[in-house]
Amino acid sequence: MLENSVEKKTRRRNPDRPYTFLLPYLLLFTIFIVIPVITAMVLSLTNFNGLQMPKFIGLKNYVNLITNDDVFMQHVLPNTILFSLIVGPGGYILSFLLAWMLAQIPKLPRTVLALLIYSPSMTTGIAMTVVWTVIFSGDQTGYLNNILMQLGLIFSPIQWLQSPQYLMPIMIVVSLWSSMGLGFLAMLAGVLNIDPTLYEAAYVDGIRNKFQEIIYITIPSMRPQMVFGAVMAVVNTFQNAAIGVLLSGSNPTPNYAGQLLVNHIEDYGIIRYEMGYASAVSVVTLLLVYGISRLAWRIFGEND
Amino acid sequence: MDKKPTVDNVSYTMAENRKPIILVLLVLLAISSIAVADTPYSAWTINSDGKRVLTQIPYYPAGMITGDFAGPQDIFIDALGNIYIADAWNSRIVIMDKNGANVRYIGQDVLIEPTGVFVDEFGRIYVADYGSEQVYVFEKDGNVLKTFERPTSPLFGRNSKFKPQKLVVDKRGNVYVISEGSVDGVIQLNNDGEFLGYFGVNTTNLGILQVLQRMFYTESQISQLFKITPPSPDNIAIDRNSIIYTYTRNAADQNVKKLNVAGLDTLEKGKRFFPNGADITVDKNGNIFVVDDMGYIYEYDNFGDLLFVFGRKADDTLRLGQLRSPSGIAVDDEGTLYVLDKELNSITVFKPTVYANQVHEGLILYNQGLYVESQKNWENVLRMNSNFLLAHKAIGKAYYKQQEYDKALEEFRISKDKKEYSNAFWEIRQAYLMENAGNFIILFIVLWLIYRILRFFDRKYNTFHTIKAGFKRFFSIRLVNDLNKVFSFIAHPIDSFYDLKWENRPGPIAATILYILLFLVQVFKIYYTGFIFNNVDLANVSLLSESLKLYIPIILWVVMNYLVGNISDGEGRLKDLYVGTAYAFSPYIVFTIPLVLLSNVLTLNEAFIYQLGSVGIIFWCVVLIYTMIMQVHDYSFFGTLKNILVTLFAMLIVGLVAFILYVVWNQVYAFIYDIVQEVITRV
Incomplete structure (x- = not known):
């Protein structure tokens, strides 16, 4: 009784104690996330070149984006949709399958392989220069050109990374290769965490093969990790966007073939110094990512 | 398209087009083709589905030049309109003016079996002599200036034969020689006969088997395989800008090649040509003409798209305009075609009709990108043949340039040009979006609000209970x-x-x-x-x-x-x-x-x-x-x-x-x- 009242007293005396503990995180989150996002939203309503005072112009940037920006409508938007439609779900499915397969093997090789599969997503920039630009090099010493020429399938080297028709497929391949990131690790943990007795019970109930195992046990039991993986896949897809510029070595990419939303933002913000317009594009990107993440929640979080 | 074209099975595909206007035009076409019904052949073109469509006669036979030829192999027309003929079995070159008069002969003493002739801008006459395996250069008056023999350069290849059949000379004086069985391509010589290199080699097409063999065989195994050699080019032509055109018989999808300085084909891949051509020539506007063994003459525009085909192999009753065994074709600056026939030993002259002239004039402007200016020509063409797809495409481009996208769209729809159609449609859609995007957003917001309000009332007062129950009953x-x-x-x-x-x-x-x-x-x-x-x-x-x-x-x-x-x-x-x-x-x-x-x-x-x-x-x-x-x-x-x-x-x-x-x-x-x-x- 007495203890209880003391406790109440202390609580009353320090009603905002939880916030004290949260303060470091809140502070950092506000400074590095909330303020920049709000700034971008405000800047997107202005004409700002990075030097002079921003001039308020209302929604004009957004109107221009939809009605006047042919590059955006003809190249950037279709490219982004194509890229994210394939790389998002594709990387997601790959992550799940690999995680599931890794879960079937003993611990040591699993750890080594998981590290190997995870590493491309951390080292994209280096791997790009060491591996992919060498493979897709545009002269006859490039691996792909050399092999194709030796087989007699092509007669002169193809400029893989500079040709509009090849850049996008290459970007997709490379992105899929490096899409086993955090989502993959989460899923691996999810698969490993499933109680093996569930499987045994399912076999007693009449499940007969691995396929049914996945459908009836594995996926339902790791729903939280699946949602996390999906959201990470969406975010990754939009972040990965620099890949076209990395591969082709130029922004804008040849004929805008690999131009994605983030490249468009960089093009306007960092190259042309039209910060206001770039902010408008980033706000649109933010809304897109948010919308798709909501959709992912809807799909994978439905029955919970 | 590989089938031998015979006039009898030409289908009137245009009749299948169910548009009354086209039917009327078809009738007009039928009437107008009566006017030239005295040509012993019909003409057609290929529509977008790859089907033959009858078209206006583009060239009418204007006459025949006969001469004292025996098995003539090649014909050339110089800038003045003089005709040069490689008179193979008589071992000489025949020169005449464009009416067949003022006949001169050169090279009677030196030539054995001349099969190719070319005259450069200075009037020097280049002759490929298959019989003596040499190339002769004659002065204007017929004196031998130079002879080129088999190149001695090791690069030429130790076992390569030099059997010159045809040749052309570019503006720099380099000589391009077609040699029989030369799988390495055209032989390029400089003006002194030194070997410069091979030019414009054809490629071999590997089947899956060969690719697999290359993938898995060792090098010694590969070397034991039967060597696949590319087909050697059979004929050659050159245009005003020294661009070389080669013709190779029976070489899948690379029959006609338009070669740049590096010897690479500049025609778009996947163009299809007819495979049995005998000779190729180019007019001053870059249109390509091919005459084939069957007596058909094909005209392609300078992108390699078929404009028209006309002609017919001679039957027993030979009529003017029919050919028996064509061996050469040439075109003068006025667009008149001269077709040499080695069996009839004569030259048949074809002159362009008004229709062909309109097409050509339109093409000149079109190729320069002057779509709007070319519109009048194409409209004239369409008045004569409403099914000429290129004309629809060109008019569509003219409208597109004038930002009349609706009209352009219609023309591209007729010409079945999906790419251009898509561009025009994009513009229309964009304009529509710009005008209505705001309304759409407002409409969307209003609908959403209505939905929320209705849902609110439904939750609070169960307003739509009966409707819902009805649905439930319906679905049960x-x-x-x-x-x-x-x-x-x-x-x-x-x-x-x-x-x-x-x-x-x-x-x-x-x-x-x-x-x-x-x-x-x-x-x-x-x-x-x-x-x-x-x-x-x-x-x-x-x-x-x-x-x-x-x-x-x-x-x-x-x-x-x-x-x-x-x-x-x-x-x-x-x-x-x-x-x-x-x-x-x-x-x-x-x-x-x-x-x-x-x-x-x-x-x-x-x-x-x-x-x-x-x-x-x-x-x-x-x-x-x-x-x-x-x-x-x-x-x-x-x-x-x-x-x-x-x-x-x-x-x-x-x-x-x-x-x-x-x-x-x-x-x-x-x-x-x-x-x-x-x-x-x-x-």
């Missing part, structure tokens, strides 16, 4: 409920097929309705897919054949799968398979109509959305069929695969048997018919 009708199950089949295939097997829901009536819906969806797809994505020629669609194409495989599939399942431990009943197959098409039935509607507002920029959608639908249908077999027959994963493969094989066999029966039945029918005829006539 057994048939409606069954039909509504397509959605659960799409979302939860395994459970749904399990229910199908063990609870007999949905039933066969719903399945039958689905089969009918499937056909309706198919018809909708054929008729309403947007122009850019529609590859079906509506004129050739017949509903009966479409329904047969759809239902016969399905019936075969259901029956055969039932039989195959019966003999391999399948548990499925015929009814399960019938209903299951119908529901396996659920994604197709549900999603095709939205996709088709979408295809009407997409351009090529967003084509992948449509393609992804189509592929996705088919993929999900396949998954459903697989799941269906697995559940209904209670098979394992690989058992299902086996069952499906065996079923497909059985379907193939049934198809074969049906075909054999059909053939046999035809025989029987013909036999009985003959007997009846016999009896009728004899008795």
Whole structure:
């Protein structure tokens, strides 16, 4: 009784104690996330070149984006949709399958392989220069050109990374290769965490093969990790966007073939110094990512 | 296109175009072709579907120049209009003016069997002498200036033969020689006869087998293989800008090549040419002419697209304009064609008609990008031949340039140019969006608000209770409920097929309705897919054949799968398979109509959305069929695969048997018919 009242007293005396503990995180989150996002939203309503005072112009940037920006409508938007439609779900499915397969093997090789599969997503920039630009090099010493020429399938080297028709497929391949990131690790943990007795019970109930195992046990039991993986896949897809510029070595990419939303933002913000317009594009990107993440929640979080 | 063109089977494809205006023009065309009906040949062009379409006569035979030739092999016309002929069997070059008068001969003493002749801008005459294996250069007056023998350079190749057949000379004085059997390409010599290199080599096409061989054989094994050599070029021409054109017989899709300085083909890949050409020439505007063994003359524009074909092989009654064995073709600056015939030993002169002239004038402007200026010419062309696709395309481009996108769209639709159509449509759509985007957003917000308000009232006062109850009653009708199950089949295939097997829901009536819906969806797809994505020629669609194409495989599939399942431990009943197959098409039935509607507002920029959608639908249908077999027959994963493969094989066999029966039945029918005829006539 007495203890209880003391406790109440202390609580009353320090009603905002939880916030004290949260303060470091809140502070950092506000400074590095909330303020920049709000700034971008405000800047997107202005004409700002990075030097002079921003001039308020209302929604004009957004109107221009939809009605006047042919590059955006003809190249950037279709490219982004194509890229994210394939790389998002594709990387997601790959992550799940690999995680599931890794879960079937003993611990040591699993750890080594998981590290190997995870590493491309951390080292994209280096791997790009060491591996992919060498493979897709545009002269006859490039691996792909050399092999194709030796087989007699092509007669002169193809400029893989500079040709509009090849850049996008290459970007997709490379992105899929490096899409086993955090989502993959989460899923691996999810698969490993499933109680093996569930499987045994399912076999007693009449499940007969691995396929049914996945459908009836594995996926339902790791729903939280699946949602996390999906959201990470969406975010990754939009972040990965620099890949076209990395591969082709130029922004804008040849004929805008690999131009994605983030490249468009960089093009306007960092190259042309039209910060206001770039902010408008980033706000649109933010809304897109948010919308798709909501959709992912809807799909994978439905029955919970 | 590989078929030998004979005039008799030229189909009047334009009649299939169901537009009254075109019919009227067709009549006009028929009348106007009477005016030139004295030409002993007809002319046609290839439309976008690769079919032959009759067209106006582009060239009429204007005369024949006969001379004292024997087996002439090549003809050349210089800037002044003088004609040079390689008179092979008489071992000389014949020179005459454009009317065939003022005949001179040169090289009578030196030449053995001249097969190619060329005159440069200084009047020097280059002759490829196949007989003496040398190239001769004559002065204007006929004195030998130089002779080029087989190059001694090691680069020429130790065993390469020098058998000059044809030659051209570029502005720098380099000589390009076609040598018989030269698989390395055209021999390029400088003006002193020194070997510069091989030029414009053809490529070999490797089959899958050769690629596999190269992949897995060791080097010594590869060296033992029979060497594949590329075909050697057969004829050559040069235009004003020293661009070289070669013709190679029977070289798949590289018959005509337009070579740049580096010897690379600059024509777009995938252009198709007729394979039996005898000679090639280029006029001053870059149009390419080829004459072939059958006496047909082909004219291509400078992108390698066919403009017209005309001509006919001579029959017993030789008429002016018919050819027997053409060996050379040349064109002068006025566009007059001179075709040399080595069997008739004569030159036939063809002059362009008004129609061809309009086309040519239009082309000159069009190639310079002056679409608007060329519009008048093309309209004249269309007045004479409304089916000339290039004219529609050019007029469309003119409208496009003048920002009259609606008109441009219509022209591109006629010329079936999907890329240009897509561009014009993009502009129209963009303008529409700019005008209406605001309204759409407002409409969307208003609808959303209405929805929220209605939902609020419904939750609070249960306003729509009766309507909801009505819906509930409606969906509890057994048939409606069954039909509504397509959605659960799409979302939860395994459970749904399990229910199908063990609870007999949905039933066969719903399945039958689905089969009918499937056909309706198919018809909708054929008729309403947007122009850019529609590859079906509506004129050739017949509903009966479409329904047969759809239902016969399905019936075969259901029956055969039932039989195959019966003999391999399948548990499925015929009814399960019938209903299951119908529901396996659920994604197709549900999603095709939205996709088709979408295809009407997409351009090529967003084509992948449509393609992804189509592929996705088919993929999900396949998954459903697989799941269906697995559940209904209670098979394992690989058992299902086996069952499906065996079923497909059985379907193939049934198809074969049906075909054999059909053939046999035809025989029987013909036999009985003959007997009846016999009896009728004899008795």
